[in-house]
Amino acid sequence: SCVSSLLAHYLFRGGLRSPHVHHFSPVIHFPHNSHMERYKKDLKSWVQGNLTACSRSLFLFDEMDKLAPGLMEVLLPFLGSSWVVFGTNYRKAIFIFISNTGGEQINQVALEAWRSRRDREEIRLQELEPIISQAVLDNPHHGFWRSGIVEEHLLDVLVPFLPLQRHHVRHCVLNELAQLGLEPREEVVQAVLDSTTFFPEEEQLFSSNGCKTVASRIAFFL
Incomplete structure (x- = not known):
């Protein structure tokens, strides 16, 4: 996606072409729900192997709203409270999850702000975080539905994308x-x-x- 490309470009020389940037798309990498156990094994091995090779790796997961629930649970060890996992310090790694879930709610907040003559810059993150979290929790088709990553508050920050004027x-x-x-x-x-x-x-x-x-x-x- 455009967002993935921009993030990779500003974080790593070479952008998405960098060997330390790992971009995942549900349609391309995890298309069949019937192969979920194999995907879990492969994803865990891929993350572990690349963190061993470069602890500052970037892992981008696009279209989380199209990813089958359960797969992301294999990332729990890399996002938990331990500093070292499988002999590797993972704290330098960056995990980014991109989703369209909550978009309608975010648009509504932005519209109400405009109608109230509030600048979009005045919309606080605290106003949107609970809205996005609830939208994810209410969507049984989202990759984070009933996920320990969300329930254990392992995401550092939720970054909303406001609609463009x-x-x-x-x-x-x-x-x-x-x-x-x-x-x-x-x-x-x-x-x-x-x-x-x-x-x-x-x-x-x-x-x-x-x-x-x-x-x-x-x-x-x-």
Whole structure:
């Protein structure tokens, strides 16, 4: 995903291509629920082996809302209170779990803040953490459903992604044009914005897809 790519890029030279960045997708790496026991064994072995090779490894798990519950339990030893697991100090490792769960609730909080004339910067993390946690706990299809990782509070922080407004999407377009080595032509920027779907229907405030489709839309309007 775009988020995974950005995180890897800023944390490791080479981004997702770094040998110390390990990116997992349910659709690609864990597609069949009937193979769950094999996935558990393979994932535990992979994490353990790569932590032994590099204690500062980054493990990215995308689309947690599409991952079958139970698989993540093999990570408990690496996220628990012990400093050393299987002879390796894992505290330097980074585990990041990305999910769309709670998105509707986050959007509602952002919308209510806007209607109350509160800046999005005024929305506190403490307002959103319990909302996200509850959304995960209420979703039996989420990878963290009834997970010891959540129940034992082993996640250091929940980072909500607020919905993007029109000016945020504009920045994405300008940044993408710069990455392509192109001049920031206003007609292209405006065309991308005009083709982007915003919600709610009345206010047209937030981008339905964030900046996910910006690159492809730019190519269409060049």
